[in-house]
Amino acid sequence: MRFWPRSLFGRLAIIFVACLLAAQGVGMLISAHEASKALVNINNTQWTQRYGEIVTLLESQNPGERARIASAMSGVRFRLMYLPGDPKAPAEPLPLDDSTVALDALLRPELDGRTVRTYLERHEPGDQEHRITDVQLKDGSWVRFDYWRPPALSQWPNPLLIDSLVLIVTIVLVSFFAVRWVTRPLSILADAAEQLGRDIHRPPLPERGPLEVRAAAAAFNTMQARLRDYILERTRILTAVSHDLRTPITRLRLRAELLSDPVLKEKLARDLQDMENMTNATLAFLRGMEDREPRQSVDLTALLESLETDSRDMGYDVQLQGRIAHPLMLRPRALRRCLDNLVTNAVRYGKRAILEVQDLGETVIIRVRDAGPGIPPEELEKVFEPYYRLETARSLVGGGTGLGLSIARNIAELHGGTLVLQNHPAGGLEATLTLPVR
Secondary structure, X not given: OOOOOOOHHHHHHHHHHHHHHHHXXXXXXXXXXXXXXXXXXXXXHHHHHHHHHHHHHHHOOOHHHHHHHHHHHOOOOEEEEEEOOOOOOOOOOEOOOHHHHHHHHHHHHHOOOOOEEEEEEOOOOOOOOEEEEEEEOOOOOEEEEEEEOOHHHHOOOHHHHHHHHHHHHHHHHHHHHHHHHHHHHHHHHHHHHHHHOOOOOOOOOOOOOOHHHHHHHHHHHHHHHHHHHHHHHHHHHHHHHHHHOHHHHHHHHHHHXXXXXXXXXXXXXXXXXXXXXXXXXXXXXXXXXXXXXXXXXXXXXXXXXXXXXXXHHOOOEEEEEOOOOOOEEEOHHHXXXXXXXXXXXXXXXXXXXXXXXXXXXXXXXXXXXXXXXXOOHHHOOHHHOOOOOOOOHHHHHHOOOOOHHHHHHHHHHHOOOEEEEEEOOOOOEEEEEEEEOO
């Protein structure tokens, strides 16, 4: 359904409010029906007593006084007429409604067997109905009761509508608060699960609330602890292996120096250097996964200017554009390492690097663009995989290990941000680093 919300809060709120409103609406209809029914019964009882009193009064008077008394008792909506002869029935009477039938049933026993004729009539379409009741007196003459019923009897009373509206608004507000209170732990659990993918060392969830919520939080915390222990154990093992490889590499380098063949000696030295570079890169990558550098207020513009200066001192063509006026809460060493990897890749494979920083309010964007040929679109995500390198001569000549972009993306996610690559329309590869301000 187009308007059916996707969130559990929205769905529960709609179901809860709809059920309460339906129950309230049914209750209002029943209350209004019972109130109308009670009002009609009271009204019919009063009219029955009044008709009986009038008939008794007229029968106690002589025929000459009856017409005068009838005229004196008539009013705006009620007209009483004394008729010596048999009264004529309305030309087009309406079917009797339930209220009129009930009144007719009350009148007959009250008038003690006198002839009673009851009609409903409307002179013009849209006019009010008026009820005609003809009663024959004991001497054979007739009295006609003509009553124009007010429309207010069939309308809803305004106080009931106002009270119902206030009650409905209260129900809706309380329902939203109650549903939000019930679904809030699920939102917290979903946020924690999303943050877990970025930071395995995030604080555990508070185990409070209803029994089911506490059980879910405890299970989540247990899962996080086991994942953290597994990752740390794996990282320690890989770190130890990478560290221990340095010793045989060093021995092989010393033995290579004893070779008499200069060509073989150069090839072996180059292979050993590649092995050592891969080992150092692996150690750096694993240390980055364990790095718990705290966040601190950082002048991002100063950090970028320092990176630009250091890169130029190394002979790189690096240009910085834009600045950020306010400090940000960042991990400065990790972010410097991320940007250094991006700039190094841009200079190594794209000849130069253009750094552009932009403040969007809620986020800060840093773009690093090179002047190279770019990479195939299907490779834009694969290059973030550890040890993945493009099968091109430039990657092999450049001496890369395939970990630079992996480290850079890990650091971006550690800050709650993102890192994506795209081929710029004007040429070159552009890395876009997005960092949240808060």
